[in-house]
Amino acid sequence: MDFSILIDCHFDDLKLIEPSEMTAQKKVLSVVNDYEDGKWRYTKFQDFIWDNIAETSLSQRERESLGGKPSSLLRAAAKNLRLTDKDGDIGRGSELAEIVLYGIMKHQYSALPVVPKIFYKQNSQDNAKGADSVHIVLEGKDFSIWFGEAKFYTSIKDARLGSIIASVENALDTNKLKKENSIITNVSDLNGLCLDAELVARIKDSLSNQNSIDGLKPRLNIPILLLHECDITNGSGTFSAAYELEIIEYHKQRALAYFKKQAEELGGRVFLYSEIKFHIILFPVPQKAPIVDKFVSKVEFLRDE
Template identity: 20%
Template sequence: MAGPFFKVVVSDLARKPGLMGICAGFELGEWRADQLSKLLFQSLPDFCLRYSEYQSIDAENAAERLGEAARKVYQTDAYRNRGEFGELILHVALKKIFNSVPAISKIFFKDSSNHAVKGFDAVHVLPTQTGLELWLGEVKFYQDIAKAITDVCKELDAHFEREYLREEFLLIRGKIDEAWPHAGKLHKLLDESTSLDEVFDVVVVPVLLTYNSPTTALHDRSTEAYLSALTTELEKHYASFTSKNNLTHVEVRLILFPMREKKLLIDALHKRLENYRCL
């Protein structure tokens, strides 16, 4: 199920909520921040561009499109405090681990350089034999896991209130690219005439929480000792999340992503993407 980059440390989606713990691993004694930034970079176009724009990429306009995608993320110099990085990690994790398909690009619909787009942090779908699963993702790109858990649980409570959902579905429908193959089905699912009971039957809520991991900081290889210690750490944070999570009427999947240090990844992304802003 997972792509070749992420190592799945824990996977138990039969739990309620489901649990998955993933890590970036190590190379030559270093946590793979730069390699992860490269992986995220490769998905920048389909994260930032509308479906029609992404489909129009060819050999002649690839560099231009990539530059456009980079500029959409870096509209200001306040990149260290913005949530776009976390949303990009969530976007890539959903594609690589669960094979979901992005439905809309939130970054495309940024209203200005100083205001982040509100709402769910990812809107993906997963086509199945019986129809579409609607994946409404939340992410906290934090250093402190305790704060990440507290904040995301409050957000989950707010985002699944009836009025909030109806407003969000209306906004999502207005952002769907009509050329996207699943446009018609998603329009129908999110229509106000469709009962939320029917929607909740096919909703999956992936919750990605990053944090600076003491265990990851103490190791430099993916040994059995590391994976065992990390599993214990992940289970502790899962228990904390479960004790605070009130969202039980839809399927929640907690994805925990321990890092050696958040700053390492931010710096690697900034260095890689800065070169493409001027394309």
């Protein structure tokens, strides 16, 4: 991944508070873009979106059929977007954030894109339900399941944390989890990943709706991407040591506030909460509107070609 990583560790390693059940199974990832000629590199960020859009909005069969045709691939991907990014402040940037999360999952966690979620949502007209991303990560001869949430906000102050946690709780609903599992086992993409047949069989068995969802909880990871406007990033013109230190401190405090509130709200409501691994991924941008406007403009241009 071309972006810089400022924090990548277990939450307890930050030593912000005493380790407890609240802090166990929690990780923090801080990702930042750099600057050029005194300006944040908007073009580099947009390139990351478009370099990763196909695996998010097209099925494996569609991607393979358009192999070697990059222009056709992007046009097909653009046409599959719901373009909810035209919505109000809360909704704007939601699909863009989903694409960024897919890219981070692929490049940072070596995740396999089992379900191209934007493709699925578009074709099922099931826009608002379930996780924003679905991945499998191989861990030696074993595997973990990742159901992600992606948000793009103008602020990640305390007032916004409740809506994020509500989305996470919704995705962890037993019926939603079983629905996601059935999607994974029914789409053909899992069979096209060139995995060992025995491993594919074990994955499908673990996700079978005949089994209790409780057995899946120790394998379950919830990456939560928070793309967010940041005064520190907007006020800087260079990728300096001082900028890095300021972002690191800010992201530490936001991670602490988030995990504390999540434990308070979900710790007693989500069964086997302590068995689930949560990853908060923080990515600051100077301003949200130019990024979303540029993205929407390019999507509309490709759709009209």
